[in-house]
Amino acid sequence: MYKHGNKPVPFAWAVGFENTFVPQSRPGLRPLEEYELMQHYSQWREDLRRAAELGVRVVRWGVPWYLVEARQGEYDWRWVDEVLQYMICELKIDPIIDLIHYGTPLWMENSFVDERYVESVTAFEAAFATRYRHLVTYYTPLNEPTVNAEFCGRNGQWPPYLTGESGYVQVLLQLARGMQASMRAIATNDAKAVFVAVEAMHHYRPLSQADESNAEKAFLADLLCFDLVQGKVSTEHLLYQWLLDNGATAEELKQLRQRPAYFHIFGLNFYPWAAFHVSHQGDQSRIEPAYADGRMLADIIRDCHKHSGLPIFISETSAADYRRSSWMTETTDAVKSSMAAGIPVVGYTWFPAFSMIAWDYRTTLEPVEKHLLHLGLWDVALEGVTMERHETPLVAQYRHLVEHAIPSLTFWQRLTGLWKSFWR
Secondary structure (H helix, E strand, O other): OOEOOOOOOOOOOEOOOOOEEOOEEEEEEEEEEEEHHHOOHHHHHHHHHHHHHHHOOOEEEEEOOHHHOOOOOOOHHHHHHHHHHHHHHHHHOOEEEEEEOOOOOOOOHHHHHHOHHHHHHHHHHHHHHHHOOOOOOEEEEOHHHHHHHHHHHHHHOOOOOOOHHHEEEEEEEEHHHHHOOOOOOOOOOOOEEEEEEEEOOEEEEOOOOEEEEEEEHHHHHHOHHHHHHHHOOOOEEEEEOHHHOOOOOOHHHHHHHHHHOOOOOEEOOOOOOOOOEEEEOEEEEEEEEEOOOOOHHHHHHHHHHHHHHOOOOEEEOOOOOOHHHHHHHHHHHHHHHHHHHOOOOEEEEEOOOOOOOOOHHHHOOOOOOHHEEEEOEEEEEEEEEEEEHHHHHHHHHHHEEEEOOOOOOOOOHHHHHHHHHHHH
């Protein structure tokens, strides 16, 4: 267990529920709504009970904004009320709430670049905090902003369907503005709020000394929205000029520096497909996929802690099919070695708890069962009309870790004030 002076920082074992909500459709692109496709709306009690029976007392869980606010300015919290009451009051599980895990309401015509986005997302997140501040402590204002900007701004697969580097920058800046405003509004309505950044991280290995600068830029690109939100992108930032070259203005970046919002915990997501070699050919940088070993997570933990200065939370990790068991061992070994080196790692999340629907479902016409991606502790199979959850050996392996690997404290939130005072 990590200690700051003689003060212990608790370690939290967790699981998460995949909660991508992209409800918009267009020719060739069908809605991608994980709760609906995986039948979490009808099986949520059983899903949460399975998590509790693992022994975990922390869960990453997301709110379907597009359903809660189906009409602008009108909130329907009935289902969220029921879920959070059961999760927190009956099962004694602390949620880390994904307020935005991709996707906006259908009425927001231009999605993240809509002129109403910042005001609307701020009102929604403030309304959530006001309603649930007596239950909820941990907030993620927006999950994986760089992935969001990739699919919405660079690749044109999700609304608002922008493409290219300028599209990426336009979406990323808007996400940063929304996160800043939302975090201020949440803190105003919930003085005990703890903000957990969650970002997709990659392992970049330079193949020569000459490639180290490009590897550093790739690493900083993963953290760019985090830096924008915290007001750290000045003229000295390695990606400042890149932002200007791709549509940002000096005034926009100045405004983000003047309105910083601060996280308390840095959550990093790392998967087997997130390792790359960095090399060059002539004047061009080359980033190519590489084999990932779960122990690479230790390098990312070290670098993210050095950059952010925050306690580190493994907010997502898992592997597909046969690699799951070895990946769990490798990544938890990386956590233990990082803690032994004095880095404040405060939790580990296997994500998702059960199979999810692969995102390419959105681009095909194949039936949903053809897109089941088995990353979880439970495998899912469509049996008749029901998505049945089936326990795998990973359940016992994870339960053993929860019980024996690293001391775990049930009342994770009791040191909220400690985190704020030491690491804000």
